[in-house]
Amino acid sequence: MSIKVVDNKDSLITDLAKLIETTAKESICERGFFNVGVSGGSLAPFLVSGLPKIQTDFSKWRVFFCDERIVSYDNTDSTYGLYLQKLIVPEVVALKQEQFIPIKLGLTPEETAQAYEEELRKYVPLNNSLPQFDLLLLGMGPDGHTCSLFPGHDLLQETRKWVAPIKDSPKPPPERVTLTLPVVNNARVCAFAVAGIEKSDIIKKILLDKEDLPATRVQPSSGKLYWIVEKDAASKLNM
Numbered sequence: 001m002s003i004k005v006v007d008n009k010d011s012l013i014t015d016l017a018k019l020i021e022t023t024a025k026e027s028i029c030e031r032g033f034f035n036v037g038v039s040g041g042s043l044a045p046f047l048v049s050g051l052p053k054i055q056t057d058f059s060k061w062r063v064f065f066c067d068e069r070i071v072s073y074d075n076t077d078s079t080y081g082l083y084l085q086k087l088i089v090p091e092v093v094a095l096k097q098e099q100f101i102p103i104k105l106g107l108t109p110e111e112t113a114q115a116y117e118e119e120l121r122k123y124v125p126l127n128n129s130l131p132q133f134d135l136l137l138l139g140m141g142p143d144g145h146t147c148s149l150f151p152g153h154d155l156l157q158e159t160r161k162w163v164a165p166i167k168d169s170p171k172p173p174p175e176r177v178t179l180t181l182p183v184v185n186n187a188r189v190c191a192f193a194v195a196g197i198e199k200s201d202i203i204k205k206i207l208l209d210k211e212d213l214p215a216t217r218v219q220p221s222s223g224k225l226y227w228i229v230e231k232d233a234a235s236k237l238n239m
């Protein structure tokens, strides 16, 4: 695991962008495509600012969602809706809408998860019978959740599903789908980007005390794990 503490949000964005650029380059050179999973929440503005800075062949990218809230795309809670508005705009980045794989709407949470799993089956190569993403870009909430995997929730025990529904998310909105831990931990690279003093306690619990929280359980089995942490968020790490 690599932990890098950076001075401010701008440096975090620069470092994250560099990591994405390198990982995309390797994936495209080795396999001809780049399958990346993005998160919502505070990570989204980092990507909106960082992706336009990177040198890559965007036509080789396919963009998935590490988790998504089951709401219409024009709802302010929709992560896809947010990227649609702020990132998938020709003046911002050369990524086209059809390169994004959003959840299907109008289904039950179970059907939504099932349908997303079918999309993974179509596009993401398997390794050890599980889809293997080239890169998962992860956020972490102040309670230690990542994707829509919340502390103490039954979904942390899921071993069969690739994408799971959740109907009782403690953070609204309640209905969501999420990649499960076996899929997250099968990725070639997982990267967290975390900023803000309000995350300093939980960063300590995860990176120093190694408390058993969802974000602590992100331990790619054969891949790499990066944490890029802004200095206020890292202030209780004594680094």
Ligand SMILES: O=C1O[C@H](COP(=O)(O)O)[C@@H](O)[C@H](O)[C@H]1O
Residues within 6 Å of the ligand: 039, 040, 041, 042, 043, 066, 067, 068, 069, 138, 139, 140, 141, 142, 145, 146, 147, 148, 171
């Ligand atoms: O609800 C969610 O929360 C996490 C963390 O969000 P943050 O705003 O505290 O960074 C996010 O990674 C996830 O995609 C989102 O659905």
